[in-house]
Amino acid sequence: MARFSLRLDDALYDRLLIAADAADTTPSAYVRDLLERLDGADPFGFHAHINELHSTVIQMLAILATDVGRRDPESLAKGMEDTRRLLLERGLITPEDLPGAGGGTGA
Missing domain, CATH: 1.10.287 (Helix Hairpins)
Structure with a gap:
């Protein structure tokens, strides 16, 4: 599996941890899921x-x-x-x- 690093400010990282915890998953799995769902989408119009x-x-x-x-x-x-x-x-x-x-x- 390929890897890459992503730098986030502390507030955004804290939000990621909270969201991943609420989804009962790891931050990496949470981000992967978001990226797969976004694949070419324009969610905010x-x-x-x-x-x-x-x-x-x-x-x-x-x-x-x-x-x-x-x-x-x-x-x-x-x-x-x-x-x-x-x-x-x-x-x-x-x-x-x-x-x-x-x-x-x-x-």
Whole structure:
């Protein structure tokens, strides 16, 4: 069986000991059981919360872009140009994703 070390602060270690004792098992067996149950799970809904946040931000930005586009189309065009540049620099889109390159849609 493989082994590894894990450092915990005292308070967390005490919680582990209490939980393992309540489950009538050793701390190692308790941690193994937790890891097996978590195997790919998202028990706290972290990814769902992030997706919800992303959706909200995208909706807000779409509303803002629509409003700016009506008031000042040149500002919207400049903002979209800056956005594409930043996304390219960060590797979040490729040049093929840009409008006019065959892969994107015009803004």
